[in-house]
Amino acid sequence: MLLLGSVGYAIGGEKLTENAASTAEDALTGNVEAGEERYKKSCINCHGAAGKGVASYPKISGQEISYTKSKLETYRDGIKIGPNSSLMIMMAKPLTDEEIADLAAYLKEATI
Numbered sequence: 001m002l003l004l005g006s007v008g009y010a011i012g013g014e015k016l017t018e019n020a021a022s023t024a025e026d027a028l029t030g031n032v033e034a035g036e037e038r039y040k041k042s043c044i045n046c047h048g049a050a051g052k053g054v055a056s057y058p059k060i061s062g063q064e065i066s067y068t069k070s071k072l073e074t075y076r077d078g079i080k081i082g083p084n085s086s087l088m089i090m091m092a093k094p095l096t097d098e099e100i101a102d103l104a105a106y107l108k109e110a111t112i
């Protein structure tokens with residue numbers, strides 16, 4: 001009884017931790033200022049000031065955070081989306097989850 005109780009507790013505890021971890025990841029709240037810094041370092045040359053897009057490089061500002069995150073994660077996984085994905089795959093490879101969250105937070109708000 002005591003054993004069962006503690007096993008149940010352990011499993012329950014494990015699940016809780018797991019849920020907390022995945023929730024924390026989903027809810028990883030981006031830092032807009034850090035995102036802006038990162039954006040200016042690696043993205044502005046193609047996507048222009050505040051992600052407004054330049055010529056054939058798409059506008060990337062004003063999108064929902066989940067949209068931008070999932071695009072960047074897809075590129076980071078090496079998966080093509082459009083005809084010019086190889087450029088983005090190269091750019092997204094080094095991004096951490098935190099940087100993706102920061103960039104997505106910045107791009108949602110970015111205006112010129």
Ligand code: HEC
Nearest residue numbers: 042043046058060068071081082083084085087088091103
């Ligand atoms: C060398 C030029 C270049 C750089 C630098 C670059 N991108 Fe891109 N980006 C592109 C191109 C080209 C596409 C369209 C790719 C395709 O065809 O799938 C794109 C697509 C995207 C998309 C998807 C847009 C959509 O709605 O489908 C996002 C989001 C994005 N870029 C974010 C970024 C971020 C964030 C950075 C900096 C870490 C960055 N890009 C750096 C060229 C670039």
